[in-house]
Amino acid sequence: MDASPERPPDLASQPLTRLKGVGEAFARRLERLGLVTVQDLLFHLPLRYEDRTRVRPLGSLRHGDTAVVEGEVEVADVVFGRRRSLLVRINDGTGFLTLRFFYFTGAQKTALTRGARLRCYGEVRQGPHALEMVHPEYRKVAADAPIPVEDRLTPVYPVTEGVTQARLRGLVDQVLPRLEQEAVAELLPLELLRRYRLPPLAAALAYVHRPPPDAPLEELAAGRHPAQQRLAFEELLAHQVSLRQLRAVVRARRAPVLGGDGALRRRFLEGLPFTLTGAQARVNGEIAADLGQPHPMLRLVQGDVGSGKTVVAAAAVLAAVEGGRQAAVMAPTELLAEQHFRNFSAWLEPLGVACAWLSGRLKGKAREAVIAAMADGTARVVVGTHALFQAEVRFADLGLVVVDEQHRFGVHQRLALHEKGKRGRLSPHQLIMTATPIPRTLAQTAYADLDVSVIDELPPGRTPVTTVVVPDTRREEVMERVRAVCREGRQAYWVCTLIEESEALQCQAAEETHRQLVESFPDLRVGLVHGRMKPAEKEAAMAAFQAGGTQLLVATTVIEVGVDVPNATLMIIENAERLGLAQLHQLRGRVGRGAAASHCVLMYHAPLTGTARERLQVLRDSGDGFLIARKDLEIRGPGELLGTRQTGMLNFRIADVLRDRPLLDRVARAAGDLLARHPDRAAPLVRRWLGDGTRYGGV
Known part of the structure; x- marks a missing residue:
């Protein structure tokens, strides 16, 4: 019997040093781009294309x-x-x-x-x-020896220091001819390729790397060519599969069944000065059902600013306490964590449930006492910041983790807190909250591992906020508005922003604005709060404003979340053009928390860019957080909306969640089919597109 011909080696197993011109030093530079194997190079896809296939007459040129x-x-x-x-x-x-x-x-x-x-x-x-x-x-060029033009559109790749476009193109030119003889594994089953009419992988890769001169440049620039859509489909599928695998791993773990007899929760809800909205009651029921299961809850609660997510979280925390377990509530900033600590203490301590507080600024014996109480289980509820992640922090029997504004935490931080909750083989339940409503198309891609609850109803008595957009040349007029509101017995915020990332510079700007406003308003009590104040100073400033002792509060964007002063009816946001839609909407949510008419003034410095003008127009025209989130997705893209640039999530090579929305339902069905019928293909597919960055999202 003749031996079957030897199968050519898979390009995924061949190091780039096999290519001409790639020594060890250059290989290390390529590794900074995530390029280690020959296959990696093929999946390092062009960002855009240049048309160098013809020489244009100078007389035909136009600007742009x-x-x-x-x-x-x-x-x-x-x-x-x-x-x-x-x-x-x-x-x-x-x-x-x-x-x-x-x-x-x-x-x-x-x-x-x-x-x-x-x-x-x-x-x-x-x-x-x-x-x-x-x-x-x-x-x-020599007039008597003309040089030919390119015979293909010229790709432009992501590069790094020491790796030029010319060298990358040269390497790709070495590899593309080998696609016909050597294997790039076709990981999509034949039935999927046929069902969704997808071209073969090798053909799609060859086309996107070297489009022919008659290729439709506009279609390629828009990412809508069939070859690009073939690759986008596979990349979205890899993300979907990785999240479903992640969910399956977590759901396979055991978790404590939480709930008890419900007495604490009944007393808590009966003691509130308001009745839950229908949406809050519905989400409460969804959470309670999850907590009653012996596997970990993985639930994302979305709700617009002021929709009452914290009350829902408090009920979940009480379910953990009733179940004999500890609960941890984590927030991304000191100010928001302090606000949660005040709320939880006020609600839970009358029920006999003590709350502990842990932040990076808690020092000495006070810190040691809290850590000891967490470790021996006497601290049943702990509220804190990233300090909860630190190595010396231990829980006796953590049953529930509540993460607020989860997209501000990095992957490893969320993983670290989850690992702290394991006791034997039991994992804690996870409740993740965000006041940045996430459009369905984005949620089903970014959070396929989570169940999603939506609090889509505001409590009665909340007044819509009227928003106006004015240039800073009308600053004196705005200041008169502030004076008039404060004289009526109401309160106001004045928010300072800086384009610099430096927190120190932002705080200096707030301090300078505070000094100017104190001089301009000698008859008003003007407070100040920013991120670099000592905790006691910040606490005193916030307490004075909440008690009405301060009429005007100058602040940086640290007040974006977690501050609840119903008597504050006016917000001024300086340099509003420098902030994104989600952040502006969060800030605006600090007013309109009572029954009185409230206003937000977005003060900008001219001239405005087109994008900034569009953002401010959206804020002026709408108070609907879900509509604003959709617009934010269109303007800024998913990475910024979710705050995930630092985590690597949604850092797609060719797919685009907004552009590729028509693919998402098919991708979701294909993920189910692949995992059910071809589970052996899942791991290589995820590895091809995500490398090692597969643990993110809800863990």
């Missing part, structure tokens, strides 16, 4: 064009203005174009002499006197 041009140098001069620059004018008989170089050498100027012929590529802009290319790519 990106083109290959060729012409003869007429003049090259160094000119001195605000910046020294080398200007080179070329002519091709149909028109002329200026090449502008801010950075150049003497040798470069000498080489660009009159009569030299240049082939250039770059973006055409309107200069002071004529059309220009600034720092174009160029090379000298």
Whole structure:
């Protein structure tokens, strides 16, 4: 019997050092891009394309064009203005174009002499006197030996220091011919390829790396070519499969059954000065049903600003206490954690349930006492910040983890708290809350491992907030509005923002604004709160504002969440154009918490960009958090909306949640089919697209 022909090696198993020109040093640079194997290179996909397949006549150029041009140098001069620059004018008989170089050498100027012929590529802009290319790519060509143009669209890849576009293209050129002989595993089952009419993987990869000259550039630029959609489908499928696997792993663990007889929860709800909304009651029931199961709850509770998520969380915490377990409530900022601690203490201590507080600023014997109480189980409810993650923190029998504003925590932090909850083989239940409503299309992609509850009803008595947008040239007018509101016995916020990331600079801006407003309002009591104040100072400032002792509170965006002062009816947000929609909506949610008419003034510094104008218009026109979240998704993209840039979640190579919405339902069905019928393909599929970054989301 003849032996079957030997199967060619899979490109996933071949290191990049097999390629010509890749030594150990260059391989280390490529590894910074996540490129280790030959297959990794094939899945390092172009960001965009350049059309270098034809030379454009200079006379046909328009502002904004990106083109290959060729012409003869007429003049090259160094000119001195605000910046020294080398200007080179070329002519091709149909028109002329200026090449502008801010950075150049003497040798470069000498080489660009009159009569030299240049082939250039770059973006055409309107200069002071004529059309220009600034720092174009160029090379000298001989008039009697013309060089050919590219025969394919030119891909532009993600790069890093020491890895140029030219070297990446050269490596891809080495690999693409091997696609016909060597294997890139087709991990999608044949029935899926046929059902969804997907082209073969190798053909799709070859096309996106080297589109032919007649390829539809607009379709490619929009990411809608069938080859791109084939790869986007597979990438979305890998994310969906990884989340379902994650869910299956967590759900397979055992968890304590929580609930008890419900007496504490009944007393808590009966003691509230209000009745739960229908939405709150519904979500309470969903959580209670989860906690009664012997496997971990994985539930995300979405609710607009002021919808009453904290009350729902408190009922869940009491279920843990009734079940004989501890509960941990975690918030991303000191201010929000302090607010939760005040609320939980006020609600739970009259029921005989003591709450402990742990933050990074708790020191000495007080800290030691709290950690000891957590470890021996006497602290049944612990509220805190990231300090709950620290190595020396131990729980006796953690049964429930509540994470507020979960998207602000990194993956490893959430994992660390989850691991602290294991006792023997029992894992804690997880309740994740967000006041950033997440559109369904995004939620089903980013949180496929979680059950989602929505509190889509505001408590009665909440007044819609009227929002106005004004330039900062009307600052005096705005200040008069503040004075009038405070004289009526109401209170106001003045929020300072800075484009710099430095918390220190933001706090300095708030301190300077506070000084100016104290001088401008000698008849008002003006408070100040920012992230770098000592806890006691911050607590005193907030307590004074909540008690009405302070009429105007100057603050940084630390007040974005967790502050509840029903008498505050006016908010001024300075430099509102610098903030995203979700953050602006969160800030605005600090007013309108009582029955009185409330207002928010978005004060901007002109001129506005188109995106900033669109954001402010959305805020002015709508108070619906879900509509605002959809707009935020359209404007900023999923990574920013979820705050997941630091976690790697939704950091897609080719897929786009907004653009590829039509694929999502099919992807969800395909994920179910793949896991049910071809489970052996799941791990290599996830590894291909996500590498090692598969543990995120709700863990």
